[in-house]
Amino acid sequence: MKLEIYTKNEHQAVQNEIIGKIRDLINYKNLEPGDKLPSERMLSEKFGVSRSNVREAIRKLEFYGLVKSMPQSGTFIEDIGVIAMNGIIEDILRLEDPDFKSLVETRILLELKTVRLAALRRTDEDLMQMKEALDAYNTKVLNGEDAIQEDLLFHLAIAKASGNSTMNTLMLMITPEIIMNFEKFHVCDKNQAMLGIEEHTEIFKAIENQDPQKAKQKMKKHFKSLYQYCYNT
Amino acid sequence: MKLEIYTKNEHQAVQNEIIGKIRDLINYKNLEPGDKLPSERMLSEKFGVSRSNVREAIRKLEFYGLVKSMPQSGTFIEDIGVIAMNGIIEDILRLEDPDFKSLVETRILLELKTVRLAALRRTDEDLMQMKEALDAYNTKVLNGEDAIQEDLLFHLAIAKASGNSTMNTLMLMITPEIIMNFEKFHVCDKNQAMLGIEEHTEIFKAIENQDPQKAKQKMKKHFKSLYQYCYNT
DNA sequence: CAAACCAATTTGGTTAACCAATTTTAAATC
């Protein structure tokens, strides 16, 4: 149960195979929402795999909200219907690993929204935490140190202030990968970092002043100079 | 390691506690990117919990891209730096469960983007699969049957055609919860479903004609009538 | 005949033992 940005391992293949078999079983036995899946032991025997493999597959299905395990009771099919169940499992099995381009594309989309929501909904505590992240970034940059981490933490603080827990989760999921790629390719040197101070401050002030339009505009500008510089397009 | 939309269980609390302890350990021992975490056995003993609990906690950290387990070797800290590690773990531990409103808000944001990208990037095969989903929806509606599942599968087909694997993943993650809430509150009755046929067709044609602007406009219209109707605002 | 009770079974969760690959250590060799 994961974004699976990272590894394309053997383990993964086995798990997907089991998920496919569970789907087949649901169809073959005409299991409907609310019905109970066979026990983990039975499934592991039927599929000829270990019970822990079955458990992990079920965990993944649980992550996607397709089933729900109840202790000492069983695993039950969630109320989304057979059609959707099949379609979604099909999609999950065919999902390809996110590439960096799709990550950046998604990050920009999410952040242009979270910054707007943050301007509308930020509490005083949100503001304080953002200021803290901002100061940490500035200090590092002015000391001539690398500040990619502090940079992203400022952006995460904005996501938190957006008051949208789903977007916050999604941002958390893609941020480590973003950081790793940034550090790998050595994007964003000193000049860019100095510019970042200015742009971050502009964004912060727009959020502080609860001006969603300006906040979005400044974030857009931030991304534009950032990615224009990084990929010199 | 999950969106945790569903359960707020005891299990979850234990897991978060372990994650917090691992973070403390990283800080206390000054572990840096590339360093190896103590073995699962050692951690389970040190924390006084079962090894499987430790494994699941590590899995969650692995999901968020913070560590990486290597078979017969150890679990290693990913290259994102101590600062980011602490900030992100902190955020993960404080994450609140997504509410329905934040899900819908995120869905709209994602879909207004995926529909645009789909119009730009869709292959002929994408088009075929969308047509298939569209037909399935139409058939059900014209038969007077409930078609929420087919509805969402059409939208997922668009996400797939967007060519952005990250957004596709995110859409898959939130869709089951959307379906469940829709069915629970009985949103979208017959009239709405009939209107859906027309609107879906408009969206499909815009994607077919590779007109991103129109595609987005039609999707916006679709959401507007959908949510205006459902929540009679 | 229905309701209450109880023991046997089934369940997901937990623990402990085991495995094979890897890493480390030290002995052997030149």
Place this chain on the structure above:
DNA sequence: GATTTAAAATTGGTTAACCAAATTGGTTTG
């Protein structure tokens, strides 16, 4: 003394045994 080699210890992964809660079926009881 440096290099090679082999054996011992360590590791995440796997398997099997065990646990307590929950379900189930039959029996008893009012």
